[in-house]
Amino acid sequence: MSPSSCTARLEKTLVAINVNVDGRSASHDVEPRLLLVHYLRDVLGKGGTPVGCDTSNCGACTVSLNGQSVKSCTVLAVQADGADVLTIEGLADTVDSDLHPVQEAFRECHGLQCGYCTPGMIMASVDLLKENPNPSEAEIREGLEGNLCRCTGYHNIVRAVQTAAAAMGSGVTA
């Protein structure tokens, strides 16, 4: 394909989308090929959701799309048109208060080291506990199979999810 036809193809096909991200609505004209994760990061400045791979294996970019956790590198921005997206930055109101019990538990249990996988791991854990509020260790390990961590060896991540489950089950609000 020549450069000029390439340009024509890309510029003619910008698509208007409206997305509600972390409680705020956004409207943009985007390329149809733009990945949701790049839309969040580069267009909306939501740096809390990182990219760890190009094959949807690592789960670092996991966000919630209409209440379901998805890997945002596997979703096109245009597919999120009209959707509610929740990222790690919308999970808690501020750094100092109202942390989600899963966030609290990751800190309490040392469930992170470098922290790169952490947003995705937390978002996946929130979804896991929504599906199964009282998971066994095996169920937690299976449930987080799509999220890779290179630092923690998962031991403390599993404990964090167990701790969060206990906290949420004991009446702490999610």
Next chain:
Amino acid sequence: MTVTDKEYESAFGQPLRRKEDAHLITGQTRWVDNLSAPGMLYAAYLRSPMAHAKIRVNTEPAKSYPGVVAVYSAADFGEAQAVIPDAWTVHPEMKKPVMTPLATDEVRYVGEPIAVVVAETRYQAADALEAIDVDYEPLTAVVDLEEAVKDEALVHSSIGTNTCFYIESPGEDYQAAKARAESEGGVVISRRFRQQRLLPTPMEPRAVLVVPTMDDVTVYAATQIPHVLRLLLAMLTGQPEHKLRVVAPDVGGGFGGKINCLTEEIIGVHLARRLGRPVKWTESRSENFLQMHHGRAQIQDIEIAATREGKLLGLKVDLIADLGAGLRLFTAGVPMFGAAMFNAIYKMDAYQFNCRTVFTNLTPTDAYRGAGRPEATYAIERMMDELAAELGMDPIEVRRKNWIEHHEFPYTTISGSVYDSGNYEAATDRAVELFDYDALRAEQKARRERGDRKQIGIGVSTFTEACGLAPSRVMGQLGVGAGGWERAEIRVTLTGKIQVVSGSTPHGQGHWTAWSQLVSDKLGVPFEDVELLAGDTATGPQGMDTYGSRSLVVGGSAIVKACDKVIEKAKRVAAHTLEANPDDLEFANGVFTVKGSPGPQISFVEVAAATQLAHNLPDGMEPSLNSAYTFDPVNLSYPHGTHLCAVEIDTETGWTEIYRYACVDDVGTVVNPMIVEGQIHGGLVQGIAQALFEEAVYDDAGNLITGTLVDYLVPSAADVPSFLTDRTETPSTDNPIGAKGVGEAGCIASTPAVVNAIVDALRPLGINDVQMPCTPERVWRAIQSAKGGAA
């Protein structure tokens, strides 16, 4: 101001929650790819799809692509391009082929950068890559290590051989030991082990943002080595060191993979200066697997001679190490770092070490978590289990017969290392208890007698490693082109708050927390009143950075020594204020008191204020408490431990699961046990992954078949178990903290423990080794082969 004793004393040794977590769990992070600058452009690199070829590059077609600002190949940089640096001259006659950041007329591994596009957006930069026209004239790719040794095809024709260096130690002592074993009814055991290639795989790939401002350049890089990187970039790009700032903001893991200075950093500086605009490059995972250096990659021929009673007489090691296509910073040194570790914790009469390093048309290798020590530990610990099996002894008993005993430290090993302290007996006794060793052996026996389909095996790994890379003098003797010291600065504000400047750069280890604990303990200020400044050459111009479990041992010691200088001066100010003799003062829990007197006292915080207000200082005294110290230890540190693994193998399918894992590590004095335990867990899984899952596989043409996370199996939570961990504490005698280093321990110890367990399970079938990674298929084939079936 007064603070209670309890607050002061609570910091050191306590499992305090990490300061760094608040921003990481809420997404308020500063990864390099989160940073931007006005007018920022994006770079993308064209990489070789061939392992070995002559190339002719035409960048013109890409220049007219939408959004493209510039397209460059090596020809556009000429002499300015410099070379990929190496820093370890292992042997005076070692061959050092030149590798340039962008390939000039020949590519030597798949993934080698050929050209760069700079465009307005990252998608536009990626688009234009496909328009660059490259003619490839294929050359023979050298892929296999043993083929490489033959020199039939050359990776670098200019040096006339694929061997970088060959080192041979005199073998007379070993031959004598072997002869003695043979004549006295002892045993001589030989094995060949393969250390497969591994991909470091930090979760954050590499990234670089270069921002030019007037004649200054700021480089934001996902690196473990901002200080070394600044030096190298100054040398390689001509940007003067004092006008070059390197910042490592939040860094998403390293594991050794981020201790290099590569194309994207070197060319990035050129691009930003040439174009006068900030330029960012972010690595994809696929690029990361091709371009970030790989680890391990050795063939090890090991032979031991021992008496019939199980006493080691001699050890012989023949290594072939795969350097890949060229030298990076520490490539050549990695196999040599293992040279002093094959003898591990054991006493013996003779040790012969021969090492050949060769170039291949594969991605260069370099330090990966443990760097030389996991390879060495694997070999000797596999051999100790083989010795036990040969003699019909318990593998723990064989180790007891040979290790250095607690009362023998300091101990000079056969390879010349001086181990300062250790207690292998205590760690092993505790591990045996934690693991419930006897019960598992009984279960193993029962299953064997019943002929169960699922058999269990038990693997032992006792280990030591050399951490805290320093002393500088020793590093110089080894040919490392770097010092091993570390620097710390303590800045005391008027209100008594502390900023610690450390040359040690965190990428997940918890420096903010542990360093605050050290300072809080020393100066008697609350943990919360200490802040760390690290990873920025503007605030901390001097440092030797983070690798080899040196942060606490070397960097932490520098902090403690700098605090001592602060206290020394504060004491003089306190004495002046209290109208006492400095020698009569004592300092504890943040308060200066007059010895033996319940009367006047002054807190550290009050002294800090008095020193900066300077209304009433001793004559001639400088009004500041700030102090700095550069610590260069006298020796490496030697943590140790005992790891025990039980595996359960389905003998019908080869499926292997870890049944129980218990370990006791001795990392010397512990500042934060929660952090120590976390690092052990992480290391365990990386070591287990080498044993069971991970391998960088190439085809005959030098293509990386496991080039994505689809093919390269990094274990998930579902693939590994939880662990039983404990520790003993034998302080190092060579640094003021007593710390020994922990980052690599789990990774070094777990690999042999797992493979020993697998072999132990299968030994009744006549199996005495399974090649790593011990996938279900490999285990199944070993079983079928032993049974005489088709495999």
